[in-house]
Amino acid sequence: MKISVLGTGVVGRKxxxxxxxxxxxxxxxxxxxxxxxxxxxxxxxxxxxxxxLTLLSFDEAAAGAALVVHAxxxxxxIELLSExxxxxxxxxVLIDISNPLDFSAGFPPTLFCDGSESLAERxxxxxxxxxxxxxLNTLTAELMVHPENLPEPTTVFVSGNNADAKVATEALLRxxxxxxxxxxxxxxxxxxxxxxxxxxxxxFGKLGTGIFNIRVVR
Amino acid sequence: MKISVLGTGVVGRKxxxxxxxxxxxxxxxxxxxxxxxxxxxxxxxxxxxxxxLTLLSFDEAAAGAALVVHAxxxxxxIELLSExxxxxxxxxVLIDISNPLDFSAGFPPTLFCDGSESLAERxxxxxxxxxxxxxLNTLTAELMVHPENLPEPTTVFVSGNNADAKVATEALLRxxxxxxxxxxxxxxxxxxxxxxxxxxxxxFGKLGTGIFNIRVVR
Numbered sequence: 001m002k003i004s005v006l007g008t009g010v011v012g013r014k015x016x017x018x019x020x021x022x023x024x025x026x027x028x029x030x031x032x033x034x035x036x037x038x039x040x041x042x043x044x045x046x047x048x049x050x051x052x053l054t055l056l057s058f059d060e061a062a063a064g065a066a067l068v069v070h071a072x073x074x075x076x077x078i079e080l081l082s083e084x085x086x087x088x089x090x091x092x093v094l095i096d097i098s099n100p101l102d103f104s105a106g107f108p109p110t111l112f113c114d115g116s117e118s119l120a121e122r123x124x125x126x127x128x129x130x131x132x133x134x135x136l137n138t139l140t141a142e143l144m145v146h147p148e149n150l151p152e153p154t155t156v157f158v159s160g161n162n163a164d165a166k167v168a169t170e171a172l173l174r175x176x177x178x179x180x181x182x183x184x185x186x187x188x189x190x191x192x193x194x195x196x197x198x199x200x201x202x203x204f205g206k207l208g209t210g211i212f213n214i215r216v217v218r
Numbered sequence: 219m220k221i222s223v224l225g226t227g228v229v230g231r232k233x234x235x236x237x238x239x240x241x242x243x244x245x246x247x248x249x250x251x252x253x254x255x256x257x258x259x260x261x262x263x264x265x266x267x268x269x270x271l272t273l274l275s276f277d278e279a280a281a282g283a284a285l286v287v288h289a290x291x292x293x294x295x296i297e298l299l300s301e302x303x304x305x306x307x308x309x310x311v312l313i314d315i316s317n318p319l320d321f322s323a324g325f326p327p328t329l330f331c332d333g334s335e336s337l338a339e340r341x342x343x344x345x346x347x348x349x350x351x352x353x354l355n356t357l358t359a360e361l362m363v364h365p366e367n368l369p370e371p372t373t374v375f376v377s378g379n380n381a382d383a384k385v386a387t388e389a390l391l392r393x394x395x396x397x398x399x400x401x402x403x404x405x406x407x408x409x410x411x412x413x414x415x416x417x418x419x420x421x422f423g424k425l426g427t428g429i430f431n432i433r434v435v436r
Binding site for chain 2: 110111114115116150151152154155182183184185189191192193195196198199200201202203205206207209211212213214215216217218
């Protein structure tokens, strides 16, 4: 499947690498590929290691992709997706794995969406012809793509308004190794997984690592 | 140990009953005992079943208690605790198991504290001489007192500023059957477990039952 990963930070790089390893045709989207290669040497290393992987501008990266992964920073999500363009995103599945983190007051950050809304819904409102699915935002990058690195199976959530888009997302999650996929319901349920970050950040602060996750026992 | 449980709703009744079964000396606090017995027949049934259990006004119930459990409604927490009185609560451990739920816009409720504060901290600020510990608020009443009703062990959290108060709380949690007790840190970490309610409510909505909990796999 042709998949476009938007964002060149650690999350975008981990996801892109794993999807290439899984034999997908992967493009990484960034604002200015030359500037990214100059500022971020890890992107160049990744491209050298996987010759099938390409780095393109946001709109070029998304062209022809069956599925788009938003791995950018939550605060810039709408701006980044606007550079891809609503026409380019129309009809596509967009997996949003970002969180509405606000670091302006230091660590731990707060969220710029309170529980009465979610960043995922803001994205859906801004791109009504795109099928937004929220997932993976409750995990550190390493566990998004290697959930088997924990000693026991854990839970990953999906939220979205379009059933087919959730089916496509769940198939991809299974390829990544996720076994307990909890479909919470429509995209408003992303308020739940985004607000969970407040607990995640406190556990991270106490454990001193992001290598942990929750298992929903029911 | 003499324990006072403040609140006669389902949470208060479950906790009081279980603590009596565990051989504690338990008083239940309410605004007006006669009015409660008239309006809430389940309280009378509980008192009839456990002759050692007593129903008293808030301040009388807390008198002489080594530990006080706030099992009232979050929205009325400060008002209820003011009826107990700051002198009565001074020096005591207060386990706050309430959540800042706001049902004014229907179900699912929102929270009247956003992630930049917590109800537990508001209570601590209002009663600075009391040792507030937040715990059990991430569970439905039945699982607070019978965590073994789930097929696998799960996690319960504690947050608080006073180390001895957390030791006392953890001992009580172990008596209730909790085995994985995660001390998140000071009382500001209650922001994490309170905001988790947004996810809890969505899982509750999907599962149609509150008989579930998370296990932190690390």
